[in-house]
Amino acid sequence: MGQLFTAFGAGLLSFFSPCILPLLPAYLSMLSGFSAGEILKGAPGISVRKVIGRACIFIAGFTLAFSVMGAAASAMGNMLAAHKPLLLRVFGAAMVLLGAHMTGGVSLNFLNYEKRFSMRGITQGPAGAFLMGFAFALGWSPCIGPILALILGLAAASATAWKGVVLLLVYSAGLAVPLLAAAFFTARFFGVIARFKNGIRWVEAGAGFVLIIFGVLLFFDKLMFVV
Numbered sequence: 001m002g003q004l005f006t007a008f009g010a011g012l013l014s015f016f017s018p019c020i021l022p023l024l025p026a027y028l029s030m031l032s033g034f035s036a037g038e039i040l041k042g043a044p045g046i047s048v049r050k051v052i053g054r055a056c057i058f059i060a061g062f063t064l065a066f067s068v069m070g071a072a073a074s075a076m077g078n079m080l081a082a083h084k085p086l087l088l089r090v091f092g093a094a095m096v097l098l099g100a101h102m103t104g105g106v107s108l109n110f111l112n113y114e115k116r117f118s119m120r121g122i123t124q125g126p127a128g129a130f131l132m133g134f135a136f137a138l139g140w141s142p143c144i145g146p147i148l149a150l151i152l153g154l155a156a157a158s159a160t161a162w163k164g165v166v167l168l169l170v171y172s173a174g175l176a177v178p179l180l181a182a183a184f185f186t187a188r189f190f191g192v193i194a195r196f197k198n199g200i201r202w203v204e205a206g207a208g209f210v211l212i213i214f215g216v217l218l219f220f221d222k223l224m225f226v227v
Contacts, residue, residue: 003154006214007167010147011174024182031058031129039186048184054129055183061133063172067165070155074164077156091153092219095211098150102208
């Protein structure tokens with residue numbers, strides 16, 4: 001079950017990254033039609049049911065996109081099954097390097113910039129929320145893209161389509177849980193995040209150490225693919 005824990009933790013880490021969390025009020029605003037200011041203040045006129053409903057549709061959009069990616073990665077891995085030992089070492093080493101970057105021990109400059117995917121022009125409403133979720137997955141920000149790439153690497157190493165889909169479903173769940181919490185609690189959620197925002201760096205560093213451990217296990221083929 002180690003790879004499932006890794007996938008879920010990677011989803012959580014992606015959500016709390018500096019690329020996503022500061023933009024969350026804007027995402028919820030585009031999804032629900034309420035202003036970011038109203039969401040941050042918890043204005044009385046906000047329909048929590050509407051925010052949650054659109055957030056669920058948004059989640060369905062990016063979950064579908066990630067699942068397709070997982071199946072494709074597994075199919076590619078199946079074609080390269082003869083080179084599985086090499087794939088495990090490459091992905092394991094990459095995971096260790098990314099973990100070291102997260103702890104601050106190593107600085108990878110190409111991960112220290114932010115590129116946002118523009119969703120302007122996508123029609124509001126349920127269909128628009130779904131398309132936004134799908135576009136969100138395809139237009140992933142470079143500073144958290146490597147985390148997704150590592151999960152896709154695990155999917156490729158599993159070399160079985162359904163295992164790849166399961167890994168990306170679990171990754172999507174890691175993103176979805178805090179997103180739904182934000183949609184439900186709105187102002188209270190962002191108030192808690194504001195109080196503990198300085199601790200997010202320590203969370204990221206801790207996640208980096210965990211990623212290093214899993215990278216070493218993957219490198220030596222000790223991370224069993226049991227799903």
